Amino acid sequence: EVQLVETGGGLIQPGGSLRLSCAASGFTVSSNYMSWVRQAPGKGLEWVSVIYSGGSTYYADSVKGRFTISRDNSKNTLYLQMNSLRAEDTAVYYCARSVSVAEYYYYMDVWGKGTTVTVSS
């Protein structure tokens, strides 16, 4: 069964750092595009970052320079390193397997249940 399980969320003070993990089963992370999408409380969905199967990475302007997406092929796990966290980063963070229809073009077909990040003093 294809499954994604996110961990690593929690309460963190502004300016702090947190690393989210997304363990995959039933498919190979490194063979797919993998994305992070977040949802602030009571709000809609916001794309955060993607890593292509070839290793290229891209970020939303709102997190560029502060967040880093990566993967560990041996663990079949996706990561999101979040630094310099702000109150506006408070959200549920989902990882999602992404289907590429052509380079740069992809949609999300499998989602994890999410992990909650709260940035507050």
Added chain:
Amino acid sequence: EIVLTQSPGTLSLSPGERATLSCRASQSVSSSYLAWYQQKPGQAPRLLIYGASSRATGIPDRFSGSGSGTDFTLTISRLEPEDFAVYYCQQYGSSITFGGGTKVEIK
């Protein structure tokens, strides 16, 4: 950035009725790279439609997508109790953006 505007914000309908949800883009979405997702409270989004009109695996045929260019529609032919949820459109033809969502609630 392509802005997606979904309407209406809330749709109040009864089980068995037809639901028509709209998603309008601020500029043309290339190659109909548009997807629809369903989200229930406390759950992750679920892919329904990709490529504007292709149903994802396991999605009932009461869900259908249509449209091209800047105007897209998700239709639920006969609402089942489990279909009451929030629906988001997403374009993937120019980076990734999501619409603000349409809530389908029980009337």
